[in-house]
Amino acid sequence: MRQNLPGNMIQNIRHIIFDLGGVLLNLDTQKTARAFEESGITNFSEWQRQPEVEDLLTRFECGQITPLSFFENINRLSGKNLSHEEITKAWNAMLLEFPLRRLQILQQLHIHFDLILLSNTNEIHEECFNAKLKAQTGFNNLNVFFDRVYFSHRLGLRKPQPEIFEKVLSETGFQPEHSLFIDDLAENVAAAEKTGIQTIWLQPDMSIEVDIFKKKTA
DSSP states (O other), X not given: OOEEOOTTSOTTOOXXXXXXXXXXXXXXXXXXXXXXXXXXXXXXXXXXXXXHHHHHHHHHHTTOSOHHHHHHHHHHHHTOOOOHHHHHHHHHTTBOOOOHHHHHHHHHHTTTSEEEEEEOOOHHHHHHHHHHHHHHHSOSSGGGGOSEEEEHHHHTOOTTOHHHHHHHHHHHOOOGGXXXXXXXXXXHHHHHXXXXXXXXXXXXXXXXXXXXXXXXXX
16 A cells, blocks of 8 residues: 655655664664673763764774774773673664564555665674564565665765765665655754755654554545
């Protein structure tokens, strides 16, 4: 069944660009914070905001370092000696499930729109959410739902860098005025708007199945 785009939305949308975490995949970043704290990194939420740690996470999301380097730097910066398995488990704790209704919405939308996935992620998370998808649906990865998939660690770019949106538009040939971008972070939405892309900021109390793509009522 075809879905309605939100009221007040320009009706000339032909292409929809989705974020992943917090939009399609449920997240709980506090689970990762608690897991690292249980491993001995106290006040993880504050620790990860230290400039050197923030730089590490950014470089990992841009594919500039390997998982091995990520593990080594987590231990160096925390002063701990955690195993790769401990770090991986804690790092992936934030990744929850794909609500099946959202995947059904993607399948329905794909009949009528070009669909793109654009996510800030990393090699460890990609392996984890692919495994979750496989367990839930039997699909090996998200490509089956989209025309193209763009991950920051494969592109060497991340949101909200304007270049990442320009790259998507250039490679797909999409016109920004016919494109809609949905993300749960305001800074990413603002960056997309600067390129002329239509946007929806999915705020914490919103979901795509309840607030955006609703079944037509009789």
